[in-house]
Amino acid sequence: MGLVVQKYGGSSVADAEGIKRVAKRVVDAKRNGNQVVVVVSAMGDTTDELIDLAEQVSPMPTGREFDMLLTAGERISMALLAMAIKNLGHEAQSFTGSQAGVITDSVHNKARIIDVTPGRIRTSIDEGNIAIVAGFQGVSQEGKNITTLGRGGSDTTAVALAAALAAEVCEIYTDVDGVFTADPRVVKKAKKIDWISFEDMLELAASGSKVLLHRCVEYARRYNIPIHVRSSFSGLRGTWVSNEPQGDQQVEHAIISGVAHDVSEAKVTVVGVPDKPGEAAAIFRAIADAEVNIDMVVQNVSAASTGLTDISFTLPKAEGRKAIDALERTKASIGFDSLRYDDQIAKISLVGAGMKTNPGVTAGFFEALSDAGVNIELISTSEIRISVVTRADDVNEAVRAVHTAFGLDSDSDEAVVYGGTGR
């Protein structure tokens, strides 16, 4: 008998019908002889509605109380799911993050899991119950306050529980059929990936793929928990993410796993920076002190005539204002000329472990973009990823061109099966 952790997102449990459909799926897994632990998100738009209420009573909702508020959402969905499962004749018990032993640090709104002590969950499933656990939430080691894990936190809850319980697999149910070679909304011929390595999945997540978040994949890799991403609507086999392919898991694209894109970033250019030691450090210290996360960083060689250089970096648009303010405050001490802010950019990334040993990949990527008439503004590479920044207007065409150039297109015209929400 195996132990399976299943995670269902908000769109899968958006209403009573969704909860009943999920209950059937959970019971099926139990009937197949597994011990089953289910991690569940808040129903549909519940979290957004709670945030809206918070903003009505306070312009700056604070950490501890905001977490207390948001965690009500999972409490509702998990209790309803437990009831729906009982109604199908199986025993179920629901547990808050705190009850499930999800111990975090004290950073409200984006806490990190530091330990999982799943004693109550273990007892519950050993007694024959299906255990339902609230995703996205935990309790702080110091202070015993309720915390939330930030965006995509329920996936991390699921993987962390799977690790602590030594589960065979962590199944992430969502509203798409799996991980695709590109965003199927952009590339009609995108193919569902049957198996992908943790490494490639990490790069895709870092490059704009929304299906799994970086933190969740990182956790799964550290504890070697295979993830199976699949649709809660279609029930089809989805995408396996693990160290090595198992059994019949197919590895179709030895070189390239997929093309990701991201239009949520902006580009800041610091113009006229004196080209001497310590200048770049001062700039990025100012950014870090403002708690802004940056992504790509590019510095051009300085013009010999002036001794000045330009430094560009990308960052989430939402943090643009903060970064600009922080830099303006240090303009005099650092001594640059000016700042340029550009939020009409897109990042396009090609990911695949195979490119390590295939020197033609970079050239092929640039040629495909060039043939499509797409201008490249910044380039950044890792061992298994190449990313470029282009104009935002060019993004769809660029992704399609690269997808085709690397032979990722599927034979059928419409490969994607979407779930109920059409997201």
Next chain:
Amino acid sequence: MGLVVQKYGGSSVADAEGIKRVAKRVVDAKRNGNQVVVVVSAMGDTTDELIDLAEQVSPMPTGREFDMLLTAGERISMALLAMAIKNLGHEAQSFTGSQAGVITDSVHNKARIIDVTPGRIRTSIDEGNIAIVAGFQGVSQEGKNITTLGRGGSDTTAVALAAALAAEVCEIYTDVDGVFTADPRVVKKAKKIDWISFEDMLELAASGSKVLLHRCVEYARRYNIPIHVRSSFSGLRGTWVSNEPQGDQQVEHAIISGVAHDVSEAKVTVVGVPDKPGEAAAIFRAIADAEVNIDMVVQNVSAASTGLTDISFTLPKAEGRKAIDALERTKASIGFDSLRYDDQIAKISLVGAGMKTNPGVTAGFFEALSDAGVNIELISTSEIRISVVTRADDVNEAVRAVHTAFGLDSDSDEAVVYGGTGR
């Protein structure tokens, strides 16, 4: 510096505006130099909406999960209230029933508080915070499961916390101005009571007055915690409930506190019961085994010719079916003739400690009803209460007649100030 526990009901925190209004009131109490602990119910119709969801996924929602579900409501309101208070520049921390140390038995959906260990609340207020506590909920001593206290449970939470913290007063904020000499919807000339004893308040609550529930008053009496019932809308002085009047608390009606009525009960008559020892016991054992709570019980003397008697009792209409079924099953063994079920009845009660030493009260009560043409079907008395059962159609006229006969009418025509909901 005093310690005040305030409780706000669902209608007081029905929306963002209500929460902000309550926040101001809480901050006022803090500014007046008090330590403040606030107990809050779920917003407006939240609990009903959650119950509705539960019924959509399961026809018979079970205890443990149902409690987990319902407690999400207070979690939302308390977090929002804490944010609203912080927004006014004061420190506030919210606590679940479990965090506040509200320990209960394991009877889900109607748990009883068996202990309160308010260590975290004490620490929080000693550090200068306003502590916000979720009403209606606790955690079971065995199993550490989330429990709810049943209808009106938030009032009990407030009184229990006030007792555990040795508060000076427990303020119950509601949508009416206090306790009245009769239901102001029925008696336009009903007067707000300035002070009432625990004993009289207990009898009023048992007789149909909805402002405070019996369990809450009982708890307050046991620990001698004065209750101040008042409106969260008007801010006027309300009704004090305590052992003895203090300071300027007025005791206007030495004999009679008020008239209560109740149309939520039905009457069962067991016809033709053999008048011999053990028959009544067998009947009420059957009722008790069905977990039906009964109220009044009346047995007439038996007719000498037949040796048979009739036994009547009243019970909540909602439990009528259960009681009838239980009795039908034991008909043969008990040996009565038939059952009569009547849900078109009303109970009218006159309450006042003064009636102990005023023998004319009973006579005056019956005369007033007789003058109003109201027929009496059952009579039951305690030391400080007389209750009668009449036809439901007669209830308003009967209450008004009794109210006038005992000099309770106010001079003004419209004594009542209702809050925002008009309930």
